[in-house]
Amino acid sequence: MLPALTGTSPAALATWLRDAGQPSFRGSQILDWVWKKKAGSFDAMTNLPAALRAMLTASFRLSPLAHSHTQGAADTTRKFLFRLHDGRYVESVLIPANPALYGETADRHTLCVSSQVGCAYGCKFCASGLAGFARNLDAGEIAGQVLAAERLSGERVDNLVFMGMGEPLANLDNLLAAIALITGPATLQLGARHLTISTAGLVPQIRRLAEHPQQIRLAISLHGASDEVRDKIMPVNRKWPLAELLDALDHWNTLKKQKLTLEYILIAGINDSHEQATALARHARRLHAKVNLIPYNTVDGLEWQRPGESQCRAFLQTLEHAGVTATLRFEKGHDIDAACGQLRLKQETADGTLG
């Protein structure tokens, strides 16, 4: 399998050019074609000599992602399904402006990207875990989603959230290599503060990422404000209980400027009580974090339900009365299976890749 150019760092490309006896200025020309002009083929790179284009074709694939399917309309949330070289699928979701979240303003687009095929963490409410874990995505497959979404939509991606399929911190090395491509001046050049990594709570990796010099944002999928509730719905909590998670987040706060986000899916009868809201407010205040409440998005094959609207609003009010900044977002893209893993699950089931 040839390496993908979207996964090749500028330094690795420079080495390849040197070994191929090519002048170094070809490196920036190639990077420009890939990342800025978003060329669809090597032949489109018209300022490169034909011989070099032939060498590139023999040595690299341009993109590791083949576009398979788009759901949604141009002015709303769009979901792209990509086929990988091994027949697996990943998905990315392009979300139009949502001023309340992640510092977005009008005419902005947030892309939700996947970091793994499937997920090994088995959160009880999540579609991704249903099909189990297949493999990590490599850096080119992660960064390539941004490029492909921009090419397919004609939009510039302004914000990136690692909230698609997979647990990004379980694939930290590839994630960091992808982030270098996404933020690099010669590649996608997106500011680190426009990147939010979402984790189910992998404590050692949170500590490691805290030491990373870029000002990346972090969101925690909390979904329960006590060990009792978290243990029930997120097996990861048995390994790293709440007290250890909160300690790691205190550490994060000593090294990072941006506010943490606590993600909290509201699931009827599971985590939507007044006591949970009160405990959540306490954690949020300790961490100076904002809270993002998301009514549960039902998943085929799972019995969980979203609470009624008044229950959701009461939960929000408890947080607000405690002085916590919180948003209650009725999820966009409910009708296009935008909760992580849902589209991939349907496609792989149709292809017979599963079971």
Ligand code: SAH
């Ligand atoms: N593993 C990472 C990122 C992927 S999940 C994490 O746990 O954060 C991205 C977000 O979608 C998480 O907050 C996750 O809990 C949430 N999610 C999963 N299934 C959902 C559903 N059915 N409805 C609403 N949100 C869901």
